[in-house]
Amino acid sequence: MAFLELKNVSKGFATSSGSTAVLEDINLTVERGEFVAVVGYSGAGKTTLINLMAGLVAPDRGTITIDGKPITGPGADRGVVFQNYSLLPWMTALENVYLAVDQTFATWSPAEKRAHAEKYLAMVNLSAARDKKPSELSGGMRQRVSVARALAMEPQVLLLDEPFGALDALTRAVLQDELARIWEQDHRTVVLITNDVDEGILLADRIVPLSVGPGATLGPEVAVAIDRPRDRKAMNHHAGFKTVRNRVIEYLLGPGRDRGRPRPPQATLVAAESAAANDTAPARAAVTA
Amino acid sequence: MTTKVLTNDTRFLEFSHLTKSYPGKTPAAAPAVIVENFDLAVKKGEFVSLIGHSGCGKSTVLSIAAGLLEPTEGGVLVDGREIPGPGTDRGVVFQTPALLPWMTAFGNVLLGVEQAKPEASAKEREQIVERYLTAVGLGDSMFKKPAELSSGMRQRVGIARAFALDPKVLLLDEPFGMLDSLTRFELQQVLIDTWAANQKTALMVTHDVDEALFLSDRIAMMTSGPNARLGGVMTVPFARPRDRAAVLEHPDYYTYRERLIAFLEDQAHPKAAA
Numbered sequence: 213m214a215f216l217e218l219k220n221v222s223k224g225f226a227t228s229s230g231s232t233a234v235l236e237d238i239n240l241t242v243e244r245g246e247f248v249a250v251v252g253y254s255g256a257g258k259t260t261l262i263n264l265m266a267g268l269v270a271p272d273r274g275t276i277t278i279d280g281k282p283i284t285g286p287g288a289d290r291g292v293v294f295q296n297y298s299l300l301p302w303m304t305a306l307e308n309v310y311l312a313v314d315q316t317f318a319t320w321s322p323a324e325k326r327a328h329a330e331k332y333l334a335m336v337n338l339s340a341a342r343d344k345k346p347s348e349l350s351g352g353m354r355q356r357v358s359v360a361r362a363l364a365m366e367p368q369v370l371l372l373d374e375p376f377g378a379l380d381a382l383t384r385a386v387l388q389d390e391l392a393r394i395w396e397q398d399h400r401t402v403v404l405i406t407n408d409v410d411e412g413i414l415l416a417d418r419i420v421p422l423s424v425g426p427g428a429t430l431g432p433e434v435a436v437a438i439d440r441p442r443d444r445k446a447m448n449h450h451a452g453f454k455t456v457r458n459r460v461i462e463y464l465l466g467p468g469r470d471r472g473r474p475r476p477p478q479a480t481l482v483a484a485e486s487a488a489a490n491d492t493a494p495a496r497a498a499v500t501a
Numbered sequence: 502m503t504t505k506v507l508t509n510d511t512r513f514l515e516f517s518h519l520t521k522s523y524p525g526k527t528p529a530a531a532p533a534v535i536v537e538n539f540d541l542a543v544k545k546g547e548f549v550s551l552i553g554h555s556g557c558g559k560s561t562v563l564s565i566a567a568g569l570l571e572p573t574e575g576g577v578l579v580d581g582r583e584i585p586g587p588g589t590d591r592g593v594v595f596q597t598p599a600l601l602p603w604m605t606a607f608g609n610v611l612l613g614v615e616q617a618k619p620e621a622s623a624k625e626r627e628q629i630v631e632r633y634l635t636a637v638g639l640g641d642s643m644f645k646k647p648a649e650l651s652s653g654m655r656q657r658v659g660i661a662r663a664f665a666l667d668p669k670v671l672l673l674d675e676p677f678g679m680l681d682s683l684t685r686f687e688l689q690q691v692l693i694d695t696w697a698a699n700q701k702t703a704l705m706v707t708h709d710v711d712e713a714l715f716l717s718d719r720i721a722m723m724t725s726g727p728n729a730r731l732g733g734v735m736t737v738p739f740a741r742p743r744d745r746a747a748v749l750e751h752p753d754y755y756t757y758r759e760r761l762i763a764f765l766e767d768q769a770h771p772k773a774a775a
Contacts, residue, residue: 254681255651377681380555381708382769407681445766448759458749464683465745 213280214241215401216265216369221274223260234260236427238274240420242369245399249412250430251460252422252468258405261422262373265403266292278369288316291362295374297354299346305357306342309333309364316365332364333357335394352383359391363400372404376411385444388414392441409460413453414442419460423468431463509581513545513702514566514670518575521561535561537728538575541721543670548696548703550713552761553723554768559706562723563674566704567593579670589617592668592701594676598659600647606634607643610662617666633661636698637691653684657691664695671696673705677712686745689715697742710761714739715748720761725768732764 221238224231234257242248252258263269264276267286276283278290299308309329317325333342336356346354355375362370375391376384392415395402406412412419413436421431434456438447447453519539522532536558543549553559564570566577568587577584579591600609610630618626634643637657647655656676663671676692677685693716696703707713713720717737724732735757739748748754 253683382554385769407683409682445759445762448755448762454749454755458746461686461749462746465686469687 215244215246215279216240216242216403217275217277218265219275219277221264221271221276223257223264223269223271233427234425235264236429238430240430242401242403244401246418247395247402247404247416249404249406249416249419250422251406251409251412251419251464252428253424253464254407255425256422257425257428258407258422259373262292262371262403262405265369265371266290288365289368290371291365291367291369292371293355293358293362293373293375295377297346297351297358299354299357299361301346304343304345305338305349305353305360306330306333308346308357309361312361313364329360329364332360335363336360336390350383351379352387355379355387356390359387359394363394368401370400370402372402372406374406375404377407384411391415396440409457409464410444412436412460413438413447413456414444419456421460421463421468423464423471427471429471431468432459434459510545512542512578513547513580514543514704515578516541516562516566516575517578519562519565519572519577520574521558521565521570522573534728535726537730539729539731541731541734543702543704545702546700547718548705548716550705550707550717550720551723552707552710552713552720552765553729554708554725554765556726557723557768558726558729559723560674563672563704563706566670567591567672589613589666590669592663592666592671594656594659594663594671594673596675596678598647598655598662600655600658602647605644605646606639606650606658606661607631609647609658610634610665613662614665617668629665629667630661633665633695634658636664636695637661653680653688656680656688660688660692660695664699664701669702671701671703673703675706675708677709678707685709685712690745692716693743708765710758710765713737713761714754714757715743715745722761722764732768735760 218238218240221235222233223235224233238261250258250261260269264271265283267283267290300311303311306329309332310325313325313329317328320328330339330342333339336359338353338356338360341349341353346357349357359375376387379387388411395415404412404415416436418433418435420433422428423431436456437452438450516539519536520534521536522534524532539562551559551562561570565572566584568584568591601612604612607630610633611626614626614629618629631643634640637660639654639657639661642650642654650658659676677688680688689712705716714737720735720737722732722735724730737757739751
């Protein structure tokens with residue numbers, strides 16, 4: 213049985229003219245110790261998907277279970293890393309992590325909790341900055357605190373919502389490599405949400421594309437059979453890399469893009485897109501039609 | 502001085518010994534040299550990308566070409582003339598499209614066309630605006646204000662505005678840097694289609710390897726600053742008109758991609774600390 217399972221999950225929000233379906237018929241299974249990346253467009257409903265798994269919102273239909281038990285609300289078994297870090301500004305890096313440890317391991321002694329928080333700050337290479345407040349830290353360092361906080365709870369599932377989306381390309385690459393290294397150590401179950409296909413390929417065992425909303429749904433998944441540790445330069449001449457990358461991109465620019473999309477203005481584009489929806493090589497058809 | 506010194510379509514946009522430095526903090530301190538002896542010649546109708554890391558000085562080069570910054574030494578020539586400052590012969594697409602929020606998409610593009618084509622009739626100008634907004638897929642949203650448009654749509658207005666000026670040279674400064682990587686793919690297609698229909702000489706600054714490979718005829722690689730220079734030029738052989746699927750399936754695509762990533766990784770190492 214799958215460890216984390218979403219079955220026929222749908223979620224919509226009320227609008228002035230009725231309601232809009234954000235996610236429709238989401239079916240996803242994640243095995244214990246697996247790293248899965250959901251790749252989709254901004255505004256497709258990626259954050260809604262994370263919020264559902266985190267228990268921050270409830271599905272309209274369908275079920276979400278962890279280890280066979282339905283999710284009824286947020287819990288320390290799921291650690292979440294948000295794109296905007298969500299650190300408490302009046303607390304130091306260490307205090308931010310300690311707060312989570314204090315909640316999760318309430319029976320521990322203060323010394324144990326502190327040592328635990330320090331261990332995870334060290335894991336993200338932030339020991340030197342442990343007494344700094346978020347305002348004194350760079351974006352990359354803030355996100356490291358946020359990653360340390362989630363890891364320190366030792367959750368059964370780590371939920372990452374575009375964790376590196378707000379960082380510049382260089383810092384993003386450094387943090388991706390660190391996350392890969394940390395994951396290698398304990399093979400925790402991870403669901404990563406991202407709009408970056410390459411980030412998914414670098415980190416995940418499996419990529420599941422999410423189509424455009426409204427009514428976004430998951431597309432055909434692609435396994436990433438590339439040995440770890442992965443190198444973003446050397447991967448380019450790996451035989452499987454090109455296949456995985458092109459399959460995900462073709463789905464997202466082809467059938468995944470057409471779903472739920474408001475019709476574009478010009479007649480020619482409408483023709484091209486509907487041709488694409490019916491064609492077996494949709495991405496090519498859309499641009500050459 | 503704006504005398505035409507030579508007409509040569511192989512050097513339609515030319516950077517010659519371009520150097521930009523700022524004085525040190527004290528009179529005794531050495532000046533901070535951002536870009537040093539940058540030389541590049543872009544052919545008429547060619548699309549060249551300038552690739553490098555954030556902060557390497559590539560936007561400085563573009564800003565000098567736009568006339569927004571003065572070089573310390575050397576200069577920029579467009580169609581054989583040294584550029585005298587900003588002008589409508591160069592259309593610029595910025596990372597954020599800098600639209601006037603109280604004007605519609607139509608009004609924003611029209612404002613540029615009025616500057617560039619004062620001799621055209623009002624009707625002609627409006628036709629130009631309509632043509633380019635339609636070309637970028639905004640035919641139905643021409644009379645919306647920026648606040649009613651998504652960030653991708655706003656950048657479409659930015660692209661339409663630059664092309665509607667009918668400039669000699671198009672300068673693009675990380676035009677899709679603010680967009681998510683998938684929306685970026687869509688806008689790259691919009692840009693390449695519009696470019697193919699107009700054959701503008703274009704120089705684009707980016708740090709996105711795939712973007713550079715998909716759009717460019719040549720990719721100029723910049724070393725990391727200070728004292729940034731041209732580190733090499735790669736010719737991109739993919740047939741035009743290009744479509745994404747065909748380019749991605751090209752047998753050499755990932756060889757070129759790896760070479761660019763290797764260059765960027767080599768340049769990143771001195772300052773990889775986040």
